[in-house]
Amino acid sequence: MREVAIAGIGLAKFGRYDGKKGRPRKLYPEMGGDAIAKALKYANMEWKEIQAAFGGTYYGGLGGTHQCVARVGLTGIPIVNVYSGHSSEAALRLAYLRVALGVHDIVVAVGAETLPGGLLDNQTMPAWMRMMGLDPLPAAAACRAVRYMEDYGATVEDFARVSVMERKNAALNPNAMFQQEVTQEEVLRSRMIASPLTLLMNCANADGAAAVIVCSKNKLKSKKKVVTIASMVQTSGTYGTTPSGGSVSVSTKVKNPDCIELAAKQIWEASGYGPEDMDVIQVHDAFSPAFLWNVEKCGFCKRGEAPRLLKEGYFEKDGKMPANTDGGIMGRGHPTGATGIAQVAEIFYQLREEAGPRQVAGAKIGFAQGASPGPNAVLTVLKR
Amino acid sequence: MKEVAIAGMGFVKFGRYDGQKGRPYKEIYELGADAITKALKYADMEWKDIQVAYGASMFGGLGVPNQCTSRLGMPGFPITTVEGACSSSQQAMRQAYLDIANGMYDVGLAFGTEKIPPGLIADTLSPVWMLRMGFNLPGTYALGTRAYMQASGATEEDMARVAVMERKNAIMNPNAFWYQGPEITVEEVLNSRMIASPIRFLMACANADGASAAIVCSKDKLKSKAKAVTIVGSAHATATYGYDNLGNSVREKMNPNCTELACKQVWEMSGYGPEDMDVIQLYEAMSPSFLWDAEDCGFCKRGEAAKLVREGYFEIGGKMPANTDGGLVGRGHPTGATGLAQIAELFFQLRGEAGPRQVPGAKIAFNHCSGGGPNALCHVLKR
Numbered sequence: 132m133r134e135v136a137i138a139g140i141g142l143a144k145f146g147r148y149d150g151k152k153g154r155p156r157k158l159y160p161e162m163g164g165d166a167i168a169k170a171l172k173y174a175n176m177e178w179k180e181i182q183a184a185f186g187g188t189y190y191g192g193l194g195g196t197h198q199c200v201a202r203v204g205l206t207g208i209p210i211v212n213v214y215s216g217h218s219s220e221a222a223l224r225l226a227y228l229r230v231a232l233g234v235h236d237i238v239v240a241v242g243a244e245t246l247p248g249g250l251l252d253n254q255t256m257p258a259w260m261r262m263m264g265l266d267p268l269p270a271a272a273a274c275r276a277v278r279y280m281e282d283y284g285a286t287v288e289d290f291a292r293v294s295v296m297e298r299k300n301a302a303l304n305p306n307a308m309f310q311q312e313v314t315q316e317e318v319l320r321s322r323m324i325a326s327p328l329t330l331l332m333n334c335a336n337a338d339g340a341a342a343v344i345v346c347s348k349n350k351l352k353s354k355k356k357v358v359t360i361a362s363m364v365q366t367s368g369t370y371g372t373t374p375s376g377g378s379v380s381v382s383t384k385v386k387n388p389d390c391i392e393l394a395a396k397q398i399w400e401a402s403g404y405g406p407e408d409m410d411v412i413q414v415h416d417a418f419s420p421a422f423l424w425n426v427e428k429c430g431f432c433k434r435g436e437a438p439r440l441l442k443e444g445y446f447e448k449d450g451k452m453p454a455n456t457d458g459g460i461m462g463r464g465h466p467t468g469a470t471g472i473a474q475v476a477e478i479f480y481q482l483r484e485e486a487g488p489r490q491v492a493g494a495k496i497g498f499a500q501g502a503s504p505g506p507n508a509v510l511t512v513l514k515r
Numbered sequence: 516m517k518e519v520a521i522a523g524m525g526f527v528k529f530g531r532y533d534g535q536k537g538r539p540y541k542e543i544y545e546l547g548a549d550a551i552t553k554a555l556k557y558a559d560m561e562w563k564d565i566q567v568a569y570g571a572s573m574f575g576g577l578g579v580p581n582q583c584t585s586r587l588g589m590p591g592f593p594i595t596t597v598e599g600a601c602s603s604s605q606q607a608m609r610q611a612y613l614d615i616a617n618g619m620y621d622v623g624l625a626f627g628t629e630k631i632p633p634g635l636i637a638d639t640l641s642p643v644w645m646l647r648m649g650f651n652l653p654g655t656y657a658l659g660t661r662a663y664m665q666a667s668g669a670t671e672e673d674m675a676r677v678a679v680m681e682r683k684n685a686i687m688n689p690n691a692f693w694y695q696g697p698e699i700t701v702e703e704v705l706n707s708r709m710i711a712s713p714i715r716f717l718m719a720c721a722n723a724d725g726a727s728a729a730i731v732c733s734k735d736k737l738k739s740k741a742k743a744v745t746i747v748g749s750a751h752a753t754a755t756y757g758y759d760n761l762g763n764s765v766r767e768k769m770n771p772n773c774t775e776l777a778c779k780q781v782w783e784m785s786g787y788g789p790e791d792m793d794v795i796q797l798y799e800a801m802s803p804s805f806l807w808d809a810e811d812c813g814f815c816k817r818g819e820a821a822k823l824v825r826e827g828y829f830e831i832g833g834k835m836p837a838n839t840d841g842g843l844v845g846r847g848h849p850t851g852a853t854g855l856a857q858i859a860e861l862f863f864q865l866r867g868e869a870g871p872r873q874v875p876g877a878k879i880a881f882n883h884c885s886g887g888g889p890n891a892l893c894h895v896l897k898r
Contacts (some may be wrong), residue, residue, distance in 0.1 A: 189577060192639025193600050197753060197760060197888040210888065211606060214577040214596035221595055232617035257544060294762045296867050365593035367581060371587065373583065383656065485877025494731065505581040507594065508693035 141169025163199025163243030203386025301462025308464030337464030525553025547628030602886030605854025685841025692847025723847030748785030
């Protein structure tokens, strides 16, 4: 397989573009088009150089990528809408694979989303499960959170600490939805959504877009600080897991690895790196407790250890393993289709030393974990 | 590139699985899982042989492919949902093909499954203002048809003739919505309810439920090498400047459309031309598009298709048998499952398993599929 580089990334600030309360009104095709244009500019490339497009929106209906691309130009290239994980990391993986395998040389992946408010429809569950109320994602996450508390002694304060850390990072990220810090008390006292998860332990529905241009290394316009994709893997559910990624067995100590553990095992093997080699990481946490079990599943600490490490500042920007330095999903907001690429974007900026006040000094290797209902997991290792 | 073969195909009869009027009830994921099981059986493979899956459903929601595979077992391999409107499942097959041809995997699964609500189907591709003004699917098709009639001199009778031919083929296809008839006449088509002038009810495909699946693999992984069907050409193109999101030209034609573009690529890649084909599939959610597709794909000159249809050129027994399984009009159109159903018919034809629809000695076949976006996919299969 060929070496694949990231030539450029473009982000549209995550937030609300609904035209209400003085906010601008934009729909996802416009934001997606903007993100592609920014990525092209970053890469110093022209649209006609792009040979294929992968991407998607989770809730935008049919042809999401076609609609984004149509705003940049109609050049007849293959455009594929992809969903798996929260769509865009799987799109990025296909873009990466097609370049690595030599099918194309320069490919764009784009994720864009205009999300409705409130609870999101979980289309990975059969209709009867949704009718029985097994659908709401916060409720499923709450069940897993309780299980995690029982198994490992984690507390709601630990969950709140994740939100506090991520909102602190988001305040330094101009592309994040939230620009203000919160305190642990504020998180714990916010409205109860699904016990034990309060409002500020749930991600915010957001609108936004993210685009990335990947290419074979020889197509890069500049060879300075080149960031390459060391490895990318994708997995789906294993026996014993539910569509929302939880476990149907009685314990989170279930022996069968779930899709995230499986993907982690695969990527550490494929990339030749281990968790200890990473300088900066991104973990998927649509609900703050997920941060804790996901760093454990990816191998950054032993099972049950994450709450203690978090408390000790291990995952803070200046800690031993800086995580979600851009605010993560709690701080960045969660425009589902755009989240996967936004995660990779932050690692890219960190490795290029362009993360401003969020910069982790000397970061050379980074990791991003995407996950979503299905369940699906997509993991990425980037290196400079 | 490695040679990629189709090891097996599975199919759930296109029809209605809504539990009404004595019809069976099936969930969308049951249909998908049934098709996958049949494809595995045909290929003589086990579930654990599969290394990667691409699934599609246009209206079922994005998690449907995961729901389908969960019924066979949760394997942990990458399962990716691919959406290309009505071309979705053929896009799924193309991605599996690319993975295998380039050595990423050896055995892959592609499938599509659909349960469609009755009536006009939602076109979320078009902006809301266009839909409110009546530019829905039949409306837009009707405009394209009018433009074609003006340019080519084709008549409403010609379009009716396509529907009649396809329904006649569908009668012989046990997997088709219109299996066992009834046969229809040109008069019946022309007297059927007007949908969007000049398109009438019997020129339109039927909304249907159904599923289709294909196992694709590198040739050396086939369990049986007899009559192996391989993919010798695969191309995917989208709009060029001047075309809208349903593929219609917004003004006088100045660029090749996505079908012409994809055809050019697939003929180049495969080394074959239209004249080499023994049996073909053309995509026609409404019967008139059969005519311009035949021309866009190079099976005749511009404006000639209507005359050739009149002469029986595209019938089973004609010079270039097309849509031998009934096409979309006769087979029914469970959108997400249609792309692979087209491939399935060509696969059965090349394997000599098409029963009364068999085109004797068919060795090379061509498939054209399209979908909103617009997308055009072309494949050349060979025994």
